Amino acid sequence: MTVGFAVCGSHCTFSQMFPAMEELAKHHTVIPIFSQAAASTDTRFGSAQEHLQRAEAICGCAPILTVAQAEPIGPKKLLDALVIAPCTGNTLAKLAHSIADSPVTMAAKSHLRNGRPILIGVSTNDALAGAAENIGKLLGRRHYYFIPFGQDDPYNKPTSMVADFTKLMPALEAALEGRQLQPILP
Numbered sequence: 226m227t228v229g230f231a232v233c234g235s236h237c238t239f240s241q242m243f244p245a246m247e248e249l250a251k252h253h254t255v256i257p258i259f260s261q262a263a264a265s266t267d268t269r270f271g272s273a274q275e276h277l278q279r280a281e282a283i284c285g286c287a288p289i290l291t292v293a294q295a296e297p298i299g300p301k302k303l304l305d306a307l308v309i310a311p312c313t314g315n316t317l318a319k320l321a322h323s324i325a326d327s328p329v330t331m332a333a334k335s336h337l338r339n340g341r342p343i344l345i346g347v348s349t350n351d352a353l354a355g356a357a358e359n360i361g362k363l364l365g366r367r368h369y370y371f372i373p374f375g376q377d378d379p380y381n382k383p384t385s386m387v388a389d390f391t392k393l394m395p396a397l398e399a400a401l402e403g404r405q406l407q408p409i410l411p
């Protein structure tokens with residue numbers, strides 16, 4: 226199987242994301258895709274260049290970084306599945322409204338025309354506030370599946386939710402069979 230692995234600008238989650246990417250790459254061909262925020266922002270969680278290089282080393286190919294590079298995913302049927310993890314509140318909003326103005330959202334739009342699964346790994350501080358309706362929209366939309374997720378720090382960040390990256394592999398296997406891995410919430 227060939228799996229796209231799209232990374233959005235939830236920089237604090239990269240340390241959980243990379244082990245999941247490594248695990249996935251042991252079983253499948255993985256094509257990394259980075260949003261502009263993920264590909265260009267240096268933060269206390271590491272430099273953008275380090276992250277791009279790490280993804281390339283894991284996957285054995287350079288990440289897709291532009292809308293134009295993402296566009297052929299659909300027409301060429303490049304992916305069996307697309308993982309978007311971490312998926313920011315920003316990208317959730319775009320996906321929920323079919324906006325395709327970034328490498329990640331274009332990859333999703335292009336891939337969806339083949340009727341193949343997209344697996345979302347939520348990571349946003351407003352998951353139980355402004356982003357809740359977007360998560361809800363995608364929960365009910367065909368071809369979208371979720372890595373099980375939950376509140377990561379309910380008392381200090383009461384509206385934040387993050388996917389459990391250790392469940393990425395079983396969630397992907399289920400999605401490829403047209404099933405949502407349960408329980409979605411712990």
Ligand SMILES: Cc1cc2nc3c(=O)[nH]c(=O)nc-3n(C[C@H](O)[C@H](O)[C@H](O)COP(=O)(O)O)c2cc1C
Nearest residue numbers: 233234235236260262263268313314315316348349
């Ligand atoms: C250090 C840092 C951490 C961030 N963490 C998150 C996060 O966990 N979740 C989120 O939704 N946005 C987070 N953001 C904001 C996003 O990076 C920002 O909304 C960006 O425009 C997202 O673009 P993208 O969805 O195309 O990756 C963070 C920003 C910075 C600078």
